[in-house]
Amino acid sequence: MSDWTSDELMTVNAARALAGVRKTCFVGIGLPSAAANLARRTVRPDLVLIYESGALGAKPTRLPLSIGDGELADTADAVVSVPEMFNYWLQAGRIDVGFLGAAQVDRFANINTTLVDRGPDRPPGRLPGAGGAPEIAASCGEVLIVLRHSTRNFVDRLDFVTSVGHGGGPDDRGRLGLRGRGPVAVITDLGVMRPDPGTAELVLTDLHPGATVEQARAATGWPLKTAADVAVTAPPTDAELAALRALKAA
């Protein structure tokens, strides 16, 4: 039996997904922030973290609870206003990767963070809403999504499209004028899904140690396709686990 939790497995693999990023990452709060800060301590020490509150190049020593913790401004290369952040830095295409969480994701990696249908007898469940995500998903060079794997989260049809992944297929981003490549990987606690180059539909490409294709299919709300060869991710190293636990404990 492994000595890590499924959340640790997910966060470690989400951090690894940042290994090849050119320089800059627009960081959502929660799991993406944990992963990006872990990447700075493991696979990508010079990763530039950008938080929508205005911090460019934040180097927090502990995981911030919110995107506006003072620690982010105190350790940043520069602090800018929110309009400047969204207009000059994000919209102008200066950010390499956007790292997002979600409430619901569909097979084309479109995201819902606005509301969820709860059946005919109840009003829709209200979620926080869009925040910066629609334009992060539109304008970053590429997008990573991290989310626990369940049929509640991975749904056949979104109740609301808050942020566009690949729309309804491979040509939709171009048709909509979205400049970035869109989602390139969805990292979960069971494995990794990536859009098929031909159809843009998410396909299971990796499983974490101990997870099975059957488990992933059972936790996905559409008939999940798998790659011809599903890889197995390397187990978290002692160094990765130690760095993650130190971040959380700080």
Add this chain to the structure above:
Amino acid sequence: MADIRTLPEAVAELIHDGDCVAMEGFTHLIPFAAAHEIIRQGITDLTLVRMTPDVIYDQLIGTGLVKKLIFSWGGNPGVGSLHRFRDAVENGWPRPLELDEHSHAGMANRYVAGASGLPFAVLRGYRGTDLASRTDTVATVTCPFTGEELAAVKAINPDVTVIHAQQADREGNVQLWGLTGVQKEAALAARRVLVTVEEIVDELTPSPGGVVLPGWVVTAVARVPGGAHPSYAAGYSVRDNDFYQAWDPISRDREKFTAWIREHILTGAAAR
């Protein structure tokens, strides 16, 4: 020159029933004390504007003073849902809440348009999302130079913008620093501006990255040390993360929430 007032005087003079009020501050410098004074004075039928209507608007919504919310992200940062906001939207308690919902980029640009005296702002945004179909404050415009289709968002011009800052001088010139969010734009977009400050100093010393609002664009200044709690004022206080965590169980329950407002806002030391 801005008038230096007590907080109760300034709120009573500047904010009225039915006003459109923006209380800005992106996690940092959130004007909680001013919101609490609005609750004590029972100023109602408000349209509230804020990019991130976190705990401060949860409190105003839960007390029934708000008829409409213009926003882009309504959660308790790092903790979870805003339960009073959810209860108002889902169940109409204590009154129905009309929403005008945007993305952060859209909201930021709506304030920029308001501050610039323009009717709308232009951005690349909203394409392919369901957001635009649920509001009449997003439209599409064609660039006259390139033919590109862009999003247009309607200007926001609040009746009153309320912000918290670190310092003002005796003339009412204001300086804030650290994460300054969208406060400059929100202030310049508004017809009236109320600033609560940590301290009033004889002379403002320029701070790196600081935003200065000249006293002649500020209507009133009130000295309220700690007026951003449980958020923080860089150089004066740190964010009370424990309070944000504690707010979750308080706000989940209507009776617990109402008792908390009664005990901590309406009576006791805070109520003066």
